[in-house]
Amino acid sequence: GLLPNAEELSVLGAALAVKPGDLWFVPMAEDNEVAITHLAGSERRPFPDTNAPFCELSELARTPHQPGQRGFNVVMLGGAANTDGPGFQHQLHEYLYNYGDQDIELFWGDGRSASIGPGDSAYIRPMVEHWLQGPAGACLAMSRIAGELVDEVFDEFATFATDGRSRALAETKRWF
Secondary structure, three states: OOOOHHHHHHHHHHHHOOOOOHOOOOOOOOOHHHOOOOHHHHHHEEEOOOOOOEEEEEEEEOOOOOOOEEEEEEOOOOOOOOOOOOEEOOOOOOEEEEEOOOOEEEEEEOOOEEEEEOOOOOEEEOOEEEEEOOOOOOEEEEEEOOOOOOOOHHHHHHHHOOOOOOOOHHHHHHOO
């Protein structure tokens, strides 16, 4: 079958009172069953910036069918983590796995830390700022997975009046 064009999605979206983008999908093609990314050809991005990076990130294989899932190969650069500077902080659930042979320190919150040894893993909930520190060449796999705080939730939150957002953030249980 044929896929609808942008104009048809706009008409249907207006009739259903939804965004046209909510109606769009990308069909799974046979060549999408397996996605492979070669580390040798991947761009290495210093984090948090090129001025004072504590690690390099290389994106792992990705598919357009799972836009809320991301993975990185993380290689430590050997410097000390500057917990006064920017760390990792995002709306995704994050899992770390140390597949190397050296310990990596994880820092978060108000001075908290833990060692992630070879073969160890860690989970970091959404919006928790965290930093990593380890000897040059220490490496781990980082996987980020969307939970209930998906882009649509943030889009809706952005429509709230600025002075009313704190009330929405304070809601912790269902009241209806």
